Amino acid sequence: MILACRFQLARLSEHTDWFIDGTFWSAPKGFYQMLNIIVFSQELNKHICLVHILMTSKKSEEYQFALNNLVLAAKLLNIQLKPKFFNV
Secondary structure (H helix, E strand, O other), rough: EEEEOOOHHHHHOOOOOOEEEEEEOOOOHHHHHHHEEEEOOOOOOOEEEEEEEOOOOOHHHHHHHHHHHHHHHHHHHHOOOOEEEEEO
């Protein structure tokens, strides 16, 4: 499950460096972890979390599935995501 609005995806499209962090304690019952996508905002001079993805496992295939669906969801809103670097 991807939690982000059009505004957040548009902001994410302005960044090519993404910081990815998974938290386990904040995942609701029925999910294994919450994957957070964070970027550094030059204008705010701080990191901001733009996307939360609820994951049911920690398998690499699920990460790939989640990120592919994030790109697809943005594309359906005419937003192109172009990450170049993932910092984990």
